[in-house]
Amino acid sequence: MKKILIIEDExxxxxxxxxxxxxxxxxxxxxxxxxxxxxxxxxxPFDLIILDLMLPRIDGFEICRQIRSKKDIPILMVSAxxxxxxxxxxxxLGADDYITKPFSPSELVARVKAHLSRYERLIGNxxxxxxxxxxxxxxxxxxxxxxxxxxxxxxxTTKEFELLTFLAMNPNHVFSKEELFDKLWGMDAxxxxxxxxxxxxxxxxxxETFSSEPQYIETIWGAGYRFKG
Numbered sequence: 001m002k003k004i005l006i007i008e009d010e011x012x013x014x015x016x017x018x019x020x021x022x023x024x025x026x027x028x029x030x031x032x033x034x035x036x037x038x039x040x041x042x043x044x045p046f047d048l049i050i051l052d053l054m055l056p057r058i059d060g061f062e063i064c065r066q067i068r069s070k071k072d073i074p075i076l077m078v079s080a081x082x083x084x085x086x087x088x089x090x091x092x093l094g095a096d097d098y099i100t101k102p103f104s105p106s107e108l109v110a111r112v113k114a115h116l117s118r119y120e121r122l123i124g125n126x127x128x129x130x131x132x133x134x135x136x137x138x139x140x141x142x143x144x145x146x147x148x149x150x151x152x153x154x155x156x157t158t159k160e161f162e163l164l165t166f167l168a169m170n171p172n173h174v175f176s177k178e179e180l181f182d183k184l185w186g187m188d189a190x191x192x193x194x195x196x197x198x199x200x201x202x203x204x205x206x207x208e209t210f211s212s213e214p215q216y217i218e219t220i221w222g223a224g225y226r227f228k229g
Contacts (some may be wrong), residue, residue: 002047002116004028007037007063008078009055013101017050020105021112034058041067048116050108051095053079053086061093068094072158074115076108084194091198094157097185098195114186119158133168135229138207138216140165147206154206159184163199164207167217171229174220200225 004021008014009032018028031037034055041049041063049067053060064075077095079086087098096115099108133140137150145161147154156164162184167175175183177196185195204211218226 001025001027003045004048004050004112005037005041005044005046006030006050007034007041007055007060008032008050008052009034010052013052016105017108020109024109024113026112034060034063038063038066042070046073048074048076048112048119050076050078050112053077053081053090061089064090064093064095068157074119074158076111076115078103087194088198091195092202096157096159118162118184118186133165135168135171135227136216138164138168140168149207156203156206160199160203160206163196164203167225167227168229171227174223174226176224179224 002025004026006014006017006021006028008017008030011030011032014030014032018030021028029040031040035058037051037055038058051060051063051067055063060077060079064077067073067075074096075094077090077098078101079090079098080101090098097111099111131141131143133142139148139151140146140161141148142165147156147161147164163180166180166184177193180196181193200217201211204214204217207216208214216228218228220226
């Protein structure tokens with residue numbers, strides 16, 4: 001049974017999230033304190049974290065940053081704030097998704113299932129026999145989930161790694177933002193394609209010498225992105 005941690009200071013919302021997750025076969029724990037939630041997230045094994053943005057004393061941004069520096073599991077950020085800047089900041093800190101209140105419990109469950117499925121596919125089964133990808137100065141070891149840029153190891157979040165790997169496995173093919181979102185997030189009924197732009201920017205910062213003049217991930221204006229093989 002997959003174990004989910006809910007860090008949410010509004011008890012009624014947290015209990016609703018927990019109840020729907022349990023109905024759908026998940027085990028869920030609640031922490032209403034940001035400090036305690038962070039401690040539990042770092043000290044105990046969880047498969048996914050649902051993290052509220054607006055918490056007293058320590059906000060979701062800082063919690064996300066600290067969790068991501070230690071662990072590479074899906075983080076679903078939740079907030080009543082709808083501004084794009086908050087989405088971009090949260091995704092930039094390593095959150096895998098951002099959902100705005102109010103939302104339906106079924107939408108939350110759908111996103112949880114989708115992220116767990118993609119995370120397992122990425123790291124769990126070893127079914128894909130293409131173990132290493134090497135293009136230019138980039139080497140991607142899919143078995144150990146490690147990326148080397150000019151033989152120096154660089155850390156990637158799960159979704160950043162999945163985006164880089166997908167593009168590198170399809171060199172010289174132009175993918176629109178919508179195509180990338182559908183293939184990597186698979187939640188086009190709910191999601192926001194702005195997350196693609198954020199993740200491309202983060203990947204570029206890690207693999208490009210000058211991210212404003214990309215050597216690998218090229219923007220094709222009006223069409224999308226292409227990995228130059």
